[in-house]
Amino acid sequence: MAEKMKSPSVPSPIGESVPRLDALQKVTGEAVFTDDLQFGADLLYGRILRSPHPHARIKRLDASKALALPGVKALVTGDDCKDRFGLYLKDRYTFCKDRVRYVGDPVAGIVATSERLAEQACRLVEVEYEVLEPVLDPVQGAQDGAPLLHPNLKEYIVAPFIFPQHGSNISNYFKLRKGDVEGAWSKCNVIVEGAYRVPHVQHVPIEPHITVAKFDHSGNVTLWASSQSPFAQRDLIAGSLGISPNRVRVISSFVGGGFGSKAGVSMEALAVMMAQKVPGHPVKVRLTREEEFYCSFVRQGLVSNIKIGADEDGTLLAMQTEFYWDAGAYTEYGVNITRAAGYSCTGPYDVPNVWSDSYCVYTNHPVGGPMRGFGMPEIHWGIEQTMDQVAQKLGMDEKEFRLKNCIREGSITPTGSKMHALDLESCILKAAEAIDWGKQEPASAPHKRRGKGIAIMWKAPAMPPNAGSSSIVRFNEDGTVSVGIGGQELGQGSHTVAAQIAAATLGVPMDSIRISYPVDTQYSPYEWQTVASRLTWSMGNAIREAALDARRQILELAAEHWDEQPDDLDLHDGQVISYKSERSEPLKNLVVYGLPKEDDSGWRGGPIIGRGMFMPNYVSALDPETGQGPRAVVHFTPGCQAVDLEVDIETGQITLLRVSSAFDVGKAINPDQVRAQMEGGVVQGASTTLLEHLRLENGVPVNPNFTDYRIASTVDMPLKTIPIIVEVPQDDGPWGARGIGEHSMVPTAPAIANALADAVGLRIHDLPLSAERVFKALRDKEAAT
């Protein structure tokens, strides 16, 4: 889709580090987030009574004392819920009907005149539970005879590419068989096996979830929500209410961090049901920081068993992986994470014989959902450590081993399709070089040890095959342009990139573009969800199509006016120009009012509105028995991180000296923002590697606050981060662009673990690599020798 710009005196903004369009608003406090909206005196507040048990039956619920409290306006319970909802598997009610399945499961909602009063009323609701045996481990939960969380699983409505195993806790089983794994082991000179565990972590957006919902008297619903998915919410909420999506309006201002936690529907449905009881009143529900930790989505836990074999030359021959996902009480979204893990099961390697089983297991833990990386940080944790050990057993340099075996253009992926053009080798070489790979460097003190490690990754957007984007480009009277989009600005910079794509396609200056915002499902064009690092690619294509549509209309109008051919005309610097007659006309003279006919017999043209959409049409189904198919995904973004660290052997404390990141993004529309994603991803990755673990003791979260669940602050960041851009264009990306947002935290954990192994010869299979865990492992190692 390369654009021919014939005489570029105004430089194209594509590939330029254009400053963020929203920066001024965000540094002055002017940027509006959902909690900043003012609703006046009609505003009511909702609070949720939540289950204290991981698994129990609700025997009796009595809210009479709560309802008697002055100022309490309404009560909602499971009795008010009609249908189950969910993105890929409809397995949850908004409020529990008869059974609670995790600590935090919503049992009742109270609407009152203040948050404090609603909270007080919640404490007056009497609930009698019959405690049931919980499932607290995914491997045990997957066995026959485990207590069933969803005995009616076979009745649930499910997407065609998800395979629940009826009569078990397995809500999706993804099975992949490529080549002859059993036959290949005997040909391997080196085989390494290991089990690796990843605990639950939370996204921790600094803005907690918030929704304000209002039913008007005609039964139409408006939601003001901090949301990655206004359209998916409209659709799912309408479905759960049994009304048309046209009667649900979702308005979403800036989002104060999402990372997946604000995708799909979670607490928004609670606010809607509470508002339904008090028509005419907006009802505000905001999660407390404690609720944020375990009542919104968490990243699923994982138990992975990995076995990898290579021949004496260091060529990978076979790989077997088994993934047990600790997916929590409801897996409506999580099932697709376990599918993504299955079709990405080798990591970015060319492996001829592959066997993988990925099980999504219901447990009585918080609800697993999408989090930055969508399963990839979790599976790469074990894969990349095992690859390191294979290389070491072969006596090969870890970087060289990866260069030899990494995926290339034309390689056959685990699902049997041919890999598109990409350059992972350059990513490996550049990331390694940036930390002086191969050079032994001294530690800064006698009680410290220094080490270097490397890890590679790949990730595809995981979404339904037909996830679509659309855009509307409208010209204003003065030749400026309003660009309508349905994608969300979460901080990743999508507005700026959207404007760059529109400006470049329309040949107008950047400052002529204004992004129509906030997203409002009543006016904004459809966008599936702001997830999967898909906006630059998918929404970018839609914007480009819309701009091309507007451009075509303008060229046809001018061609008719000048009696020329549209092919001889172009848009440039806010004007329509003719290369043939060398005529030009500023856009402002024609894009709204049209042009007068020469003989004064009337006018031609009118307000220019371009429309565009993009939907991939080539993603195919996969065989449920083998996971094979023509094309599993739209594309993969690959990359590499290399880590240079020091570990204090007296405390176990790891200090990251240098972390380099190199990703093949196809084309960096805005290089500075691509680098910003890599920097932020490294620190979020390092934080989840060194610090984070949502501790669940018998299903009870014991550290849901920032004191006991630390995330990286300024003092935890690497001393140096080095972001590197590699560009091999994607055939169907705008100017060749692919996504980068999530990818930058995928290889961080194993790269750090591999560097730790290099420093002290320790191989740790569990996260996080906290000082305590590292210290104990060092002590145990010493005791053993």
Place this chain on the structure above:
Amino acid sequence: MTTHKIALTVNGIQEQVEVPSNMTLLTMLRERLGLTGAKNGCAAGECGACTVMMNGEPVNSCLVLAVEAEGAEIVTVEGLSNENGLDGLQEAMIEVTGTQCGFCPPGGLISARALLDRNPSPSEDEIKDALRGNLCRCTGYVRILESVKQAAKGG
């Protein structure tokens, strides 16, 4: 609930507000004065999104009762810029792309302003220390530090 009439200065303007005893400074700023720049991220003094300047010192406004601010001089993010333009820190943050989602800068900028007011040429470690209570989940802090360094250089 008992209410109290308090007088204080917010961003240079004299304000008189009637507040209940248990209302925090943050809630008063956001809901009574309409100053929604400072954010509520945890309500427990742990994330720093609600940081405002109180008599020249950065405080977590979610941990300060409004009545404690009687007679105080408060500066919020809205007060950093004025008719003469932006604070140097705001300019630097725009220039180096120091913000992504935009939820934490209102607090972080106040902590950074307080630092530069008492130490115009801080070292990198001093900057990190001054901002360690302002959590950011997006940027990895790289460009936040950069913006403070740049603003310090620019005086």
